[in-house]
Amino acid sequence: MSTTRKSVSIVIAGSGGTGAITAGSTLLAAAARDGHYGLMTKLSGAQVRGGEAAALIEIGRSGIDGPIEAQPDRFDALIALDWENIQRFAPEIPLDGDSVVLSDPKAGPVPAVIAATGARILEVAFGALAGSVEGGRINMVGFGVAARLAGLDETAIEAAIRAQIGAKGEKAVAASLAAAKVGAEALAALGVSMALSPGEKKARWMCSGNDAVGLGALRGGIEFVAAYPITPATEITEWLAVEMQEHGGRVVLAEDEIAAINMCCGAAYAGVPTMTITSGPGLALKVETLGLAIAAELPMVVVDVMRVGPSTGIPTKSDQGDLDIALHGTPGDAPRVVLAPISIADCAATTERAVHVAEALQTPVMLLSDQSLGQTQTIIDIPRTRPAPLKRLVEPAVTGPDFRRYALTESGVSPMPAPGNPGTQWVADGLSHKESGHPSNAAVDHIAQMKKRLRKLETFDWGDTWGEVHGPADATLALIAFGSTVGPAAEAARRLTEAGTPTRVVALRLIAPLQKNRLAEALAGTARVVVVEQNASGQLFRHLLGERALGPGAESFARPGPAPFRAAEIVAHLTAETREAAE
Template sequence: MSNPSVSIALTGSGGAGVMTAGQMLLTAAARAGCYGLMSRSLGPQIRGGESAALLRLSTAPVDGPDDIFDLLLAFDWGNIDRFAAELPLNENSVVIYDPGQGPVPEVVREPGPRLVQVPLKEIAKGIPGGRENMVGLGLITTLIGLDAASLRQVIEERLGRKGAEAVDTSWQAVEAGAEAATVDGLPRLDQASPAAPGSRWQISGNDAVGLGALRGGVRFVAAYPITPATEILEWMAVNLPKVGGALVQCEDELASVCMALGGSYAGVPSMTATAGPGLALMTEAIGLGVASETPVVIANVMRGGPSTGIPTKSEQSDLNIACYGLHGDAPHIVTAPTSIADCVFTAQWTVYLAEALQCPAILLSDQAMGQAQAVIEKPAEVAFIGRRKVARPADLENYQRYRITADGISPVALPGMPGGQHTADGLEHAPSGTPSTQAAHHQEQLDKRRRKLDRFDYGDHWAIRAGDPEAELALITFGSLTGAARDAVTRCAEAGLPVRLIAPRLLLPVQVERLEAALAGATKLLIVEQNHEAQLRHLLAGHIRLPAVVDSLNRAGPLTIRPGEIVSALTTLAA
């Protein structure tokens, strides 16, 4: 059977402590031996106001949300209509609410969940200094069978600096909440076995991208804060100096990518991080990186678009601009991690690819992955370190920066290397680097820049594959939807419907031969993506031979595509 889990939503207005409670619950679950995922839903104001902490806890790893929430705990109903559609409920769900906060809104009542009143505020008032979110924590942990000692440990760590009184007060509120836990029928996590110390991490997708880039050799970051990518910069600002690196907060996105290119030109693996509006501003300078063959990593955490769009909600709609947004013929790398845990590996691998191929590489994460936190196994150490082909003394005799080579990769002279002087700019050039308008030079440099990407051996890391590799029914997705796709493939297998899953980690250059081999024998294909225009489907159709029958399950954000929807689409396609 597929892994049992419990999905919990905590909602409330600003000041209710929703996010604090959610983070403490996730940490306590991890200490108790569980895995988990916590995402958040915010209103359009980004900071303050109504919010929801959305958790899925399990005794096995989880990479995405389930179909419905088993438990919704509402501290109040403030503006819940703004994200009620993101809180799917049904008749098996339990909604716990404080009757003093007013009647249950119709958007919550309509799906028919079981409604349970618990006077959270009244209980908290009975404890000097008590808070409703701590009462709620005690209620939830008791209902799902989570080890209370783990929660006590988390409270002591989080509140210990405020003194013993703050810890005791919070624990009294937790115990009071536990006494109010009289609801039955919810999934429980009693069977979790404590993990060995240090064997699991609690990390966000944005922090994981930062860690992976650091492991890959990045030592200079230049960036401008933007939702939902800012946490990458915050993590890097603290951790880069520990390894001798530096971060510069720039005045805008144009300066950011140009400074990153400058740091890279000087020989230091460099990156920037942004979201869709910032990526749009960076495209000309990314083209400069292609033409000058200067490696740089651009981590793009996708959000709803176009224009300013929906900054706090997730979408996979930057695929087109990432692949096609540069003017001219500009071969470059586009990657996409398949989970929060995979953000570490994919970011490290992306740095390696950019450096090895001397070109820009765009890493596509998204808000659902970047700002979510997960409990994962400790990421393995891998050997991918960004190293470019640096010129040797023999290469510097009559040095040609853009010398035509069989693999398309030319030795690069770093500033200050005797004999390595050359022109480096965005103009087309001869092999020496001297600007040229000759057709022959333009053709050979275009061929060279394409050849180095096409002939590189990307190994088995180009995609995640799961399910039955011989199944006639295939599923392709990318990014944060991979977790839901995995769940769907597992459910289909349990129902007797074999499905093969392909989730490309390398989106550009499209791996034509590998994709066609992975699809060999498949007669029907479902492509799942979180955007309005089916961008992944069109990317694939432009490069490979697809099966005879192809269907799309695509929807713009902010409502994520859930496993049950994918199962339904696969079942319909198979019929």
């Protein structure tokens, strides 16, 4: 086993309190310092605190392949700190005959569900090894095993431990270093190695999509945030609450979801860039006010980190089932902007863009993230491009009695002076209104204002916001995806291309208003188009059909969460379909 590999996938699992996630985070941090990309999905039980946990990690792939953006099809190694409740996670940890399982015989026999995978079982006395070190903990022994398995550099290992554990003091750091060392030695004694090819050492980002949304909000100029706690979106609120103490601005914890978006309405009206953060059930509560913000033309960003629904669903698992409500959920007919980041790295830039668009168009922008983008930790290249800033139009053409807040301009955007400015007093109103803002039941006013709101979205220069295309120019197959589905779809496209079917991925970022021309260009030349999404009813597929953006033969590959998409599943689906079509 002397050859090195491009990547290695490792699971560290244990019961509550063993620190499996800490071990996983430290492994990711060490990989980053050793020049690798990485991706870590955290699994935990339903318990609020404690209970079993597992860190699912893939690291490596430095070089031309770029960051890891999808969970691996299978795992090379399972480091089982103990076997409690492993059954619950087993379906999410695919193992096979090439995998190894490292477990402590003192923790009991290997459960049948694991043994049945055919993985090679190796023994590591995690408990005894931890006990041999003063203050040693088994999770750090497990970390040492994993780091040596991946062949990570010792300085990277030490730096990662210092970064992760340093706050607990030098004694804890020393204990962790020693525990990692005995773990590494135990692994070496077993003669197994899955060492990575040398990494390319350079500065990268280590963050989650939720962190990146927070940064994008600050870069975009968000100064006021109101939110109500909801999984899996709360981390954005918490990240901002901490960072805004340093940066300026304010997070208000609202009494409920409806209050949160209404607070944003107040702040938006007051002239301040604002954001609210939620997940599906919260978005459902907010939609009445979303309609108000559209009608009264109030800028704000509404973040939805989607989870499995309907209703409470599975709060900790990813799904893309809120697209319908994001596109259509409001009373009446309310044209809106729906943006979805196409990767974790893109969460920062797309959030920043969302703030600019909201301000420039004086309208709410829905930012559709999902649990997988939001809560997965990654090591990625530092994004170098940022959107050009746009500001709200505040200077009125006239002041005094002739000032018209909702003047019918060519662009559809009219001046929105904030309170405090003399001579431009106006009333924001959910009632149909005239150009002055005064309520009106007249059809002529209602239709003129409806058209104005539509026109804003139609005439705006969206630039390259619409999306991205990756893959060969001669592609015959195109996969359309959004959000966290882009990563696995892109990996599937790479494999299909290598296997002889040139395939491209069309990552849709601006889902509404749909840029049909750009999409048509992206699909040009392909004979087959498949829309891949993580929901039961094919919401993106139906949206694209409704917009007449797909040819007659376009196919839908839609399936709900909670299981993450893996590239192999998409490839298998497409090749099976190909076979069926050929037969």
